[in-house]
Amino acid sequence: MEERTPFWQDPKKRSLVYQGVTLAIVGGVGYYLFKNTQANLTRQNIASGFGFLSQEAGFDISESVIDYFSDESYGKALKVGFLNTLKVSVVGNVFAVLLGGLVGILSISSNWLVSRISRGYVEMVRNVPLLLQLFFWYTLFSEIFPSVRQAYNPMPGVFVSNRGVVIPAFEAHPVWTWVLLTILGTVVVIIPLIFSWGKKQKEEFGIERPTEWIMGAALILLPLIVWMIGGMPTKFEVPSLQGFNFKGGFTLSPEYISLLLGLVLYTGAFIAEIVRAGILSVNKGQWEASEALGLSGWRTLTLVIIPQALRVIIPPLTSQLLNLTKNSSLAVAIAYPDFVSVANTSLNQTGQAIEMVGLIMLVYLTFSLTTSFAMNWYNKKIKLTER
Amino acid sequence: MNLFKALCLVLLLISQAAYAGKTFDAIKKRGEIKCGVTTGIPGFSVPDSKGKWTGIDVDVCRAVAAAMFGNPEKVTFVPLSSQQRFTAIQSGEVDLLSRVTTHTLSRDTSLGLNFAPVTYYDGQAFMVRKSDGIKSAKDLNGATVCVQQGTTTELGLADYFRANRMKFKSVVYEANDEVAQAFVKKRCDAFTTDASGLAAERTRFKNPSQYIILPEVISKEPLAPAVRHGDDKWFDIVKWTVYALLEAEEMGMTSSNVDGFKKSKDPNIKRFLGVTKGNGKALGLSETWAYNIVKKVGNYSEIFEKNIGKKTSLKLERGLNALWKDGGIMYAPPLR
Numbered sequence: 182m183e184e185r186t187p188f189w190q191d192p193k194k195r196s197l198v199y200q201g202v203t204l205a206i207v208g209g210v211g212y213y214l215f216k217n218t219q220a221n222l223t224r225q226n227i228a229s230g231f232g233f234l235s236q237e238a239g240f241d242i243s244e245s246v247i248d249y250f251s252d253e254s255y256g257k258a259l260k261v262g263f264l265n266t267l268k269v270s271v272v273g274n275v276f277a278v279l280l281g282g283l284v285g286i287l288s289i290s291s292n293w294l295v296s297r298i299s300r301g302y303v304e305m306v307r308n309v310p311l312l313l314q315l316f317f318w319y320t321l322f323s324e325i326f327p328s329v330r331q332a333y334n335p336m337p338g339v340f341v342s343n344r345g346v347v348i349p350a351f352e353a354h355p356v357w358t359w360v361l362l363t364i365l366g367t368v369v370v371i372i373p374l375i376f377s378w379g380k381k382q383k384e385e386f387g388i389e390r391p392t393e394w395i396m397g398a399a400l401i402l403l404p405l406i407v408w409m410i411g412g413m414p415t416k417f418e419v420p421s422l423q424g425f426n427f428k429g430g431f432t433l434s435p436e437y438i439s440l441l442l443g444l445v446l447y448t449g450a451f452i453a454e455i456v457r458a459g460i461l462s463v464n465k466g467q468w469e470a471s472e473a474l475g476l477s478g479w480r481t482l483t484l485v486i487i488p489q490a491l492r493v494i495i496p497p498l499t500s501q502l503l504n505l506t507k508n509s510s511l512a513v514a515i516a517y518p519d520f521v522s523v524a525n526t527s528l529n530q531t532g533q534a535i536e537m538v539g540l541i542m543l544v545y546l547t548f549s550l551t552t553s554f555a556m557n558w559y560n561k562k563i564k565l566t567e568r
Numbered sequence: 569m570n571l572f573k574a575l576c577l578v579l580l581l582i583s584q585a586a587y588a589g590k591t592f593d594a595i596k597k598r599g600e601i602k603c604g605v606t607t608g609i610p611g612f613s614v615p616d617s618k619g620k621w622t623g624i625d626v627d628v629c630r631a632v633a634a635a636m637f638g639n640p641e642k643v644t645f646v647p648l649s650s651q652q653r654f655t656a657i658q659s660g661e662v663d664l665l666s667r668v669t670t671h672t673l674s675r676d677t678s679l680g681l682n683f684a685p686v687t688y689y690d691g692q693a694f695m696v697r698k699s700d701g702i703k704s705a706k707d708l709n710g711a712t713v714c715v716q717q718g719t720t721t722e723l724g725l726a727d728y729f730r731a732n733r734m735k736f737k738s739v740v741y742e743a744n745d746e747v748a749q750a751f752v753k754k755r756c757d758a759f760t761t762d763a764s765g766l767a768a769e770r771t772r773f774k775n776p777s778q779y780i781i782l783p784e785v786i787s788k789e790p791l792a793p794a795v796r797h798g799d800d801k802w803f804d805i806v807k808w809t810v811y812a813l814l815e816a817e818e819m820g821m822t823s824s825n826v827d828g829f830k831k832s833k834d835p836n837i838k839r840f841l842g843v844t845k846g847n848g849k850a851l852g853l854s855e856t857w858a859y860n861i862v863k864k865v866g867n868y869s870e871i872f873e874k875n876i877g878k879k880t881s882l883k884l885e886r887g888l889n890a891l892w893k894d895g896g897i898m899y900a901p902p903l904r
Contacts, residue, residue: 226680
């Protein structure tokens with residue numbers, strides 16, 4: 182007869198017990214904190230719950246992607262803040278990657294001056310706290326540009342003052358929304374389709390298709406067609422000084438510009454280092470082999486080196502993209518109404534600190550998880566495939 | 569980082585044991601009061617060149633300390649931004665919030681606060697540049713206005729422009745200094761906060777005479793000290809300390825002449841100074857609590873004139889803040 186091992190001698194069962202105990206402790210502590218908070222709030226008669234989200238906010242927000250007025254709800258105000266965070270972090274990430282990529286490549290250039298300037302930029306920017314840099318750009322903006330009445334007018338219709346940059350814009354028309362959506366759709370759906378079609382053609386039939394040209398054409402022609410179907414609105418709105426401020430046109434606020442500039446330059450420096458490291462990680466033999474095959478410097482870089490370097494670059498790059506998004510919460514220091522800023526105001530007006538801080542954490546978690554999900558997917562796509 | 573601080577305060581709120589000792593007992597045991605003040609508004613709460621806190625809000629804290637411990641220096645001042653203040657008082661980080669805070673219904677209820685009597689009746693106003701030729705707040709249609717985050721003035725601003733069907737753009741800063749800086753650098757056309765706050769900030773500008781405060785007062789801003797719900801004994805002490813300051817002024821007692829009143833035959837004065845016992849015991853303090861306040865800090869008028877009165881750079885009139893018998897609305901119930 183087989184002898185039964187007592188469960189404490191069975192590592193499998195034992196580890197199950199350990200995990201159960203740990204879970205119970207974590208759960209118990211969580212439950213205690215939750216109950217305790219509830220009791221505290223009730224004892225002090227502090228309101229709780231998310232009911233306040235539908236109450237009237239009553240405060241103004243200086244810039245917004247969607248229409249917002251102070252008699253709308255806290256929920257709407259937070260949405261405005263959310264979109265403002267999105268506006269600065271998406272645009273910021275795109276520019277930071279472009280800048281970082283460029284500087285990273287330039288810093289291994291054989292041209293002494295170019296590589297020194299790139300290295301100098303990286304070392305200088307990377308070692309100064311971001312908050313200071315934001316203050317620097319914001320102060321610079323208000324110091325070097327004149328007041329709104331003495332605004333510079335570098336081009337007809339463009340005005341630069343310490344209230345921001347005002348440029349002419351197309352007059353509001355529903356077609357513009359559709360054009361924007363078409364551009365977005367082309368980038369997200371059609372270009373990847375063309376890309377994979379081109380790849381398949383090359384791999385299966387050995388035919389090199391001019392995919393770059395097709396992509397470019399799609400990006401220009403499709404929105405153009407939508408615009409033509411929509412009735413070709415061409416009316417321009419030229420800003421003009423009326424009363425206190427410029428009316429009409431599109432305004433880039435000094436807060437947005439300084440925040441974007443600060444974030445892009447700061448994150449760009451880190452990305453440049455990552456790109457440099459990635460390129461240097463590719464074996465020297467690859468360069469030599471490529472040269473031996475007679476490939477030009479540019480083709481060596483784009484066809485041989487970068488595809489291999491990407492495998493090293495992508496994982497740390499992901500954390501830089503996440504950092505930029507999280508760092509955008511420093512916006513509050515220079516009056517840009519990002520999510521944290523609006524949430525702070527709401528927190529203060531309603532006093533519901535726990536709910537608001539919870540929401541802030543939730544929103545940043547969502548941003549971060551979405552970014553890292555997308556980057557992980559991309560990382561999987563470009564990893565070394567052996568045929 | 570402020571967000572980090574806010575997070576810590578929230579954690580404090582979460583982790584504080586549900587039935588912790590009452591505020592009063594905790595202060596007694598600690599031997600000093602933790603008082604939340606501003607990060608620096610001249611005349612109300614600001615550290616002087618030697619780092620000693622001065623201002624009307626600061627003196628209210630000192631008066632409470634004098635009432636409790638007989639020593640006005642038994643206070644730790646905790647500078648708080650306008651966003652940190654409520655979480656700080658709710659979580660027990662400070663015992664008393666004496667920080668130009670407007671008494672409103674929602675703060676009194678859903679924030680879980682109790683407001684002591686008003687220490688300064690204020691109202692929201694606008695400051696503009698003289699050179700802009702603005703004479704009235706009604707001329708501000710389309711203006712850009714700088715304002716501090718999380719204040720009642722942020723709401724008052726939106727309400728005023730909405731009520732008058734005017735347009736505006738707000739630029740919202742976290743700290744008062746930044747608001748003032750942005751205004752000076754012409755980022756905005758007008759700067760709004762309580763009228764006293766505008767007068768206070770103007771004293772710090774390079775050329776104060778280039779700025780004017782518009783005549784319209786667009787809201788009521790009664791500034792009052794606040795404590796959190798849950799300890800009525802402590803609330804009573806703060807409340808009656810403020811009343812004692814007013815009562816002393818009404819009786820003509822000042823820090824320099826209060827000793828002479830000890831021999832008075834007036835029963836009101838005898839009760840006030842603790843010669844006739846009773847008030848101190850009712851509050852749970854020593855019988856000389858009110859005497860200590862007047863002797864060591866002064867009466868309301870002394871505090872007012874020393875910090876924000878005509879002889880200071882703020883040059884504020886008593887106005888609504890005069891005693892009821894001098895045409896103001898400051899009034900203390902009987903101390904008996």
